[in-house]
Amino acid sequence: MFSILKINTVTGETTKETDNSKEALLGGRTLSSRMVSKEVPAQCDPLGRQNKLFFCSGALAGTTASSCHRLSIGAKSPLTGGIKESNAGGILALRMAHQNLRCIVLEDAPEPDRDWKIVVIGKDKTELVDGSFLEGKGVYEKSDLLTEKFGKRAGCATIGPAAEKRLLASGLACSDPHGVCSRYAGRGGLGAVMASKRIIAMVVLDDAKVKPDYADKDEFKKGARKLITLLQENPVASKFTKYGTAAMVDICQALKVLPTRNFKHGAMDGAEKINAQAMYDTIKERGGEGRTQHACMPGCVIQCSNVYPKKDGTILCSPIEYETMALMGSNLCLTDLDAIAMMNRIANDAGVDTLDCGAAIGVAMEAGLAEFGDAKAAVRMMEEIREATPLGRILGSGVKLTAKILGVSHSPHVLGQALPAYEPRGTKGMAMTYLSTPMGADHTFGFTLRDEEDPTTKEGKVALSKKFQVIGSRMDAMGMCNFARYSVKDDMNPLLDLIKARFDVVITEEEFDDFVRETLRLEHQFNTDAGITAADYRFCESFYQEAQPETGEKIDITDQETAEARSW
């Protein structure tokens, strides 16, 4: 029923397997993490021949349901040394569904001097074609060249020059509905994994349109409409429709958890200059190509994305998300939206994660390489990443290595992955989540902040984090957008009913959550097998020793508590 296409990146040979399990039905992270667990030796070199790269669509891919086309990309991460699932929006999962593919696997790796290849997957054949014309080019130019060659409607995943140089913070850029590779599976260095296989892009052609064979089309339509209502009625999701994720700036500033000055502080003077309203007003005022509301995938009603224009109205960057505004903004004491947008654009063009690079620049500023607040220096550092100068290579390798190389003790990461935009001393729930995820610090994994009565206390946060670990992981588990989680938080049946109407397969809420928990167990086991221990699930020492000035809080979470939060 569900097809898995395996491509050997050395020989170009392909094999197709089918898998009728419920895990394959769910797809997404349920499938990608199982395949990594099963097929990748935990102790292998993430950039070596034994690692594999898995692209998995979700249960409802190809249907008309909203927000269902997230693509889960899995591998062993060169950034964290552990398992990785990073997911992106865009149209690639939809194109995979049109080719009746649940999963694409890139296997093996040639010599590092082999010419770059593009994996091209079409209705009739899959082949490795010459990709050397893309070498060294930025992701924007690569997008143009790919659409020129394969059409605007092809689903693409490509890498930037940073990944070509194997930088550890490099991501995979997936094409959006306009054919621009701007939807990033940014975290964990998956771009470097694809580069290690000498694959510079993967293209799923728009030459097939396998239609979903609905078990009950009417029920599905009814269910899809119900989901839209649920999404539109939910106050959180609907706020994202107007402001995008930027709405978080004010919330975090008020709670004093807005990362500021290399995560030393939790609030920034002038935060209102880079908040949601400021961005909204700027976009509206400049007009032109600017959009405050924008869908990353066809059919999504949340439309949290945006298009930030230059003064002349032409596009500067799309999208700009809260995490970037904090890590490349407040964390560097920048109050200039245009500078943040420019950094974001360079990151997208270089093909690196904005969080990991923003955090690395914060450390570089603490090391004295530039003053906090110096926007020009920050933009220049991003350019160095794109050019892969020695400093650029340092910064593009993520915050943990940057701190080691530059001799800075306060290094905001867990498992080598930069902390997202919630200063953990001020939100012990998010801190617990950062310390509990097998993926390295990740906010989507268990987003407690909205539900913490007193964010500064650790009391009850093991249970709270675990509750939201399940809620957050549910969406990844079936390829839904994380922002749909609020709408089905207390009742997953609207989504499970869609699965029933699509496949005539009944999955109960309980059974579904069993899949979610089993995924977590497998992921943690992979990390343990890879040599990751309790000593790694920690913040750096200064978070425990030095109080955050605005809240007076330190991290007081024990190894025992985090072990409990990781135990399923």
Next chain:
Amino acid sequence: MFSILKINTVTGETTKETDNSKEALLGGRTLSSRMVSKEVPAQCDPLGRQNKLFFCSGALAGTTASSCHRLSIGAKSPLTGGIKESNAGGILALRMAHQNLRCIVLEDAPEPDRDWKIVVIGKDKTELVDGSFLEGKGVYEKSDLLTEKFGKRAGCATIGPAAEKRLLASGLACSDPHGVCSRYAGRGGLGAVMASKRIIAMVVLDDAKVKPDYADKDEFKKGARKLITLLQENPVASKFTKYGTAAMVDICQALKVLPTRNFKHGAMDGAEKINAQAMYDTIKERGGEGRTQHACMPGCVIQCSNVYPKKDGTILCSPIEYETMALMGSNLCLTDLDAIAMMNRIANDAGVDTLDCGAAIGVAMEAGLAEFGDAKAAVRMMEEIREATPLGRILGSGVKLTAKILGVSHSPHVLGQALPAYEPRGTKGMAMTYLSTPMGADHTFGFTLRDEEDPTTKEGKVALSKKFQVIGSRMDAMGMCNFARYSVKDDMNPLLDLIKARFDVVITEEEFDDFVRETLRLEHQFNTDAGITAADYRFCESFYQEAQPETGEKIDITDQETAEARSW
């Protein structure tokens, strides 16, 4: 009986404790590793407040015995993340003995912007004095300034500009009998540990001369003479007297384990241009300050050190050791002794380990930053390390991080410490030793090469490595030079008799080896507690997958075998 002086590097407060245990009597690594185990939290930040730096003299320090003044320096290593003992020759252990000190401990750490201080230890007081006049200066100039201020006979340990910048491959330079800080405890980043405490030098003044209170002076004299005979009669030690450790170049070239071209090969065309004879002839021919034979500590009869002169006869570098000739020579395909000597000089002046930097430059050459064999580029890279440019910072952070940042898979290290000068695929005994030591790849730890009937097979190598782990560790365990080990390999009594004559304490061979094995157990336990697992005691994947061309060998040692080799 044995004094331990503890100095708080924030307040300058000192405490003196006494310890009458046999562990304190033995001193050296027996004491340093016990103190690290006991006093340093295994999971602490090596450059944070909880790490401590221990300087331990050995059992016979202060006596007239040959080769007995090695100084064991212990801490948690910022390079490996595990326990570290790195030992150096020179006169510091002797001066400690004259002050009746078995151990000096530097504790705590001030803010990173505190002015640099010098710890000055004299007969009447210990104090922190201003050290800002040393800031940023090379080790040679620091040596001059320290002797100017504290006299040529003071025992000093200082750091180079690399350690001031917290580079992870930075060492501690200890003064030789001429007052030059050229005797390095180079490995494991201990220079960065001292720098993290904002201590730029430690000086033990020559204002006291506590004489050893011999239990039986005549017996001691007799025993000391016997030791000299044993050292002089031993063929290995005596070969080092003429040629220094450079004698290994030909041996390793013949066995095809001479690291060449970033550890991809085991032999180099033109190796004879940098072998012992070539160096001997060059030194003799140039004359002047050149010396083929030179003692690093008073009273040593081995005198393996040398002084390599420039063409005009003035000193270029002292000493040049085999490990450096290989890592900065053959590993980079350099056949120019003057270039190697210049690189060595810059390393000594910058205060970085020659092995770790040589290996890092090898990786940089593989990454395409320079051609193998380009001596000028190699010297320039060393200058970048001294100047702490971004590239210099990368290289000075050791080979593991360099490979990660530059995207090179073949990364010759274990636990982040560069492989010493024996290509492990061609010597499975040394490979086993590299994978067994708690210190990161280290050749002195269990030197099997001379005793491997067939170096390319792993058969019997667990037992052989373990045998030599004990033999090698015996010398560290009591502060003797490692080169004395050959002379007492089969009978430790000549050294144990000296201990008896000195202290009237009987330690049997069996009891002594129990201390050695218990030290290993404690060290491995520290590493386990620090989060180091079996996954870390491995070479990088390519050593297992790609055969070394000259021997056709791969690493075939299993995790189970290395676990056995680490089990005591």
